[in-house]
Amino acid sequence: MLGKSSLSTPPSRRFSRPLWAATLATALLAPALWSPAAHAADEDPNARATARYEAGQAAAKKGKWQEAYAAFREAWSLRRHPQIALNLGRAALKIGEPREAAERLSFFLRESPELAPGDRKQVEVLLVEAKKKVGTLTIGVNRPNAELFIDGTPLGRAPLGYEVFADPGSHEIEARVPGGGSAKTQVEVQAGSKQHAGLWVMEVDGGSGVTPGGGAAAGGGGLAGSSGGETEAPSSGGGARPYLIGAGIVGTVAGAGAGAVLAVLSLGKASEGQDARDARNQGQYESAERDRVTFANASFYTFIGAGALGLAMVGIAVFGGGSKEGDAGVRVEARGNGLVVRGAW
DSSP states (O other), rough: OOOOOOOOOOOOTOOOOHHHHHHHHHHHHOGSSSOHHHHHHOOOHHHHHHHHHHHHHHHTTTTOHHHHHHHHHHHHHHHHHHHHHHHHHHHHHTTOHHHHHHHHHHHHHHTTTTTTTTHHHHHHHHHHHHHHHHHHHHEESOOOOOOOOEEEEEEEEEEOOSOOOEEEEEEEEEEEOOOOEEEEEEEOOOTTTTEEEEEEOOOOGGGBBBTSSSSSSSTSSEEEEETTTTOOOOOOTTTHHHHHHHHHHHHHHHHHHHHHHHHHHHHHHHHHHHHHTTOOOHHHHHHHHHHHHHHHHHHHHHHHHHHHHHHHHHHHHHHHHSTTTTEEEEEEEEEEEEEEEEEEE
């Protein structure tokens, strides 16, 4: 049952109340063996978690949600137990802490695979309510085992395998790998939104934390990209990397070629539609017209992407080297339905 007052765990992990009671009785009967400070330090954290959890339950039954929240939060700090997470999530939602509510309710669902369908549905309803007030992020990175952070707070190592929740506003996502490589990106979060943040951490030479161009890897040793985020090219005094410019040129040419092919297909569909119209075949005409619009739009945006990539490569080639560290750089930003390329020198 979701509402029971004890912490329900598998038999191998269940609290032993007789053992707990015996331990507590021993502590009460032999105070001379420990000072109060030593006793507090040696207190069983599971017993303390149980006591605070039950205090939270008692407060919740009286509708004292702020008091219940504080008790459940202390219990959670002592033991990461699904039942504590569930009740902490409920209390957090009651007092207007939707991000914490989403985090704890999500944890409960992940850690309770054998939960009865009816009980799972109840918790999912609470989770949906919490998600309406926060943003939901999935984070990907090209380097397995990279440490992930949001606004400097550790999230765990990649791949996370679960969603991250953030309050509405701007947030910095970062990935760090051993040796000093890192990547960052900014995301704008809106209530009820769901988006992906992708990070690309570049390799560093010899584990020294220095990028091949000679600049410090930390903060500048990676490429980061996300929906609504930024892609930053490392700025260093060693000049733009030839392989990066070469790849950009290849991508630009390929994009332009794809755009041309799509434009030809669009013209072909336009001709096919005109023939169908002349033959008064309305169904075939409408189908050809839909295809024509699809190919035309695809061609247009492919040309735009290829042009933006070409401009970025020109910027890197012209401004990417020969200046002091931090004086030059190129930034590509996704804004609205287009790309913005900015250079600084």
